[in-house]
Amino acid sequence: MQVTSQFKTVALVGRNNTPGIGEPLTELASCIARRGFEVVFEADTAAEIGVTDYPALRPAEIGARADVAVVLGGDGTMLGIGRQLAPYRTPLIGINHGRLGFITDIPISDMREIVPQMLSGNFEREERMLLEARIMRDGNPIYHALAFNDVVVNRSGFSGMAELHVSVDGRFMYNQRSDGLIVATPTGSTAYALSSQGPILHPQLQGIVLVPIAPHALSNRPIVLPDDSKVSIQIVSGREVNVNFDMQSFTSLELGDTIEVRRSRHTVPMLHPVGYSHYATLRKKLHWNEYPSHEEDTKP
Numbered sequence: 001m002q003v004t005s006q007f008k009t010v011a012l013v014g015r016n017n018t019p020g021i022g023e024p025l026t027e028l029a030s031c032i033a034r035r036g037f038e039v040v041f042e043a044d045t046a047a048e049i050g051v052t053d054y055p056a057l058r059p060a061e062i063g064a065r066a067d068v069a070v071v072l073g074g075d076g077t078m079l080g081i082g083r084q085l086a087p088y089r090t091p092l093i094g095i096n097h098g099r100l101g102f103i104t105d106i107p108i109s110d111m112r113e114i115v116p117q118m119l120s121g122n123f124e125r126e127e128r129m130l131l132e133a134r135i136m137r138d139g140n141p142i143y144h145a146l147a148f149n150d151v152v153v154n155r156s157g158f159s160g161m162a163e164l165h166v167s168v169d170g171r172f173m174y175n176q177r178s179d180g181l182i183v184a185t186p187t188g189s190t191a192y193a194l195s196s197q198g199p200i201l202h203p204q205l206q207g208i209v210l211v212p213i214a215p216h217a218l219s220n221r222p223i224v225l226p227d228d229s230k231v232s233i234q235i236v237s238g239r240e241v242n243v244n245f246d247m248q249s250f251t252s253l254e255l256g257d258t259i260e261v262r263r264s265r266h267t268v269p270m271l272h273p274v275g276y277s278h279y280a281t282l283r284k285k286l287h288w289n290e291y292p293s294h295e296e297d298t299k300p
Contacts, residue, residue: 005120009038011057011066011090013081014045015073015097022049024097024108025072029054031112032070037119040066042081063088068271070115072108074098075191079148079246086130086146086266093118093271102190102285103128105272114273123271128187128203129227130264133245137257145245148268149188151261152244153233154180154213161216162238168229175236178215183208183231183261190282198222203278208263231261 010032014021026049029039039054046056062069063085071078072095082092094104095111106114117123133151134144155162164181166173184193186201189209194200198211199222206227212220225231234256235241241253283289 007067009066011062011069013042013071015077059084082268083146091269127267132264133261147245150184156240159239163236165234167232180213182211234258
């Protein structure tokens with residue numbers, strides 16, 4: 001079959017260390033290949049499930065060669081490959097093989113029908129923002145990373161509160177004594193930030209949310225900042241203070257270190273099935289409307 005889609009080469013990415021994921025991935029690969037698409041596998045995925053019939057590529061090679069990446073896993077899998085492919089602007093399609101699945105929105109039971117339709121051009125596209133962060137020590141950068149969900153500065157489980165000096169765009173905001181501080185994207189507002197009583201931001205709302213973790217002063221509340229803000233968090237006091245980028249940890253912070261966070265110039269293109277609704281996702285994942293006062297809403 002000749003391919004007339006804007007996509008020619010499709011990369012498949014699977015969740016690591018997941019028993020049973022090989023069968024749906026190879027089945028999906030065959031389904032896509034029969035329709036004339038070139039199929040490649042992410043190298044670690046191919047090695048884990050023993051695929052030898054398709055090229056195995058590292059993420060940078062996928063970014064250079066593939067037109068779209070189909071990710072079978074949970075939100076963590078999407079976060080990881082999304083960060084790696086963001087510089088290449090490779091669109092992502094997410095199939096849920098995890099638990100919540102806020103950003104892997106296609107049920108695995110529907111993938112054989114929906115994914116080929118999307119690869120043929122029937123999809124809705126949106127851009128998700130990323131954060132970039134760097135750790136400064138004595139005025140010099142010692143580490144940098146991208147974050148799809150959030151940058152989290154927090155104490156270890158065996159130490160007391162941390163004191164953080166927080167400024168925005170060079171203007172002092174506050175000194176905060178707490179268990180930590182979350183700097184989240186709209187995508188990350190439904191992750192750790194939500195469990196810390198932060199607000200839910202629509203993915204297309206271009207903002208950055210700061211959410212204190214168990215602050216000493218209850219008046220330290222979450223705040224939403226413009227997306228062009230630069231947030232600086234200096235470690236004033238505290239033992240064993242860490243910083244996590246989408247839960248990828250840097251554990252060697254010292255007193256006086258500063259974490260600088262701003263919006264990245266990179267975005268992640270995400271493709272959804274036609275008719276996708278973020279509100280339907282929230283309703284399903286957060287169990288809204290389970291006990292409506294009127295007839296249950298069945299609209300998407």
